[in-house]
Amino acid sequence: MTPPIRTCLGCRGRVAKSGLVRLAWNSTDGVVVVDAGQVLPGRGCYVHPGCADQVARRKLLGRALRRQVDGEQAAAVLAALAATAAQRPA
Numbered sequence: 001m002t003p004p005i006r007t008c009l010g011c012r013g014r015v016a017k018s019g020l021v022r023l024a025w026n027s028t029d030g031v032v033v034v035d036a037g038q039v040l041p042g043r044g045c046y047v048h049p050g051c052a053d054q055v056a057r058r059k060l061l062g063r064a065l066r067r068q069v070d071g072e073q074a075a076a077v078l079a080a081l082a083a084t085a086a087q088r089p090a
């Protein structure tokens with residue numbers, strides 16, 4: 001069985017989604033959240049933890065989620081993700 005393939009928002013690389021982190025939009029709170037279980041409803045996107053930095057720099061999250069994303073809040077989530085990448089090389 002082939003694993004589901006997703007595209008990384010940062011590098012556009014196509015990989016098994018287990019190698020990516022899903023980010024989802026929490027419409028209740030109006031924030032971007034890390035969907036660790038990859039199960040949250042609604043629009044999501046996938047990034048390599050190591051690509052989180054460039055996603056933040058290029059402000060790609062709002063476009064991917066089609067939401068008015070708070071740049072600072074999104075950057076904080078992405079920075080936390082990038083920090084996990086430093087501990088666990090992608």
Ligand SMILES: [Zn+2]
Pocket residue numbers: 008009010011012013047048050051
């Ligand atoms: Zn990537």
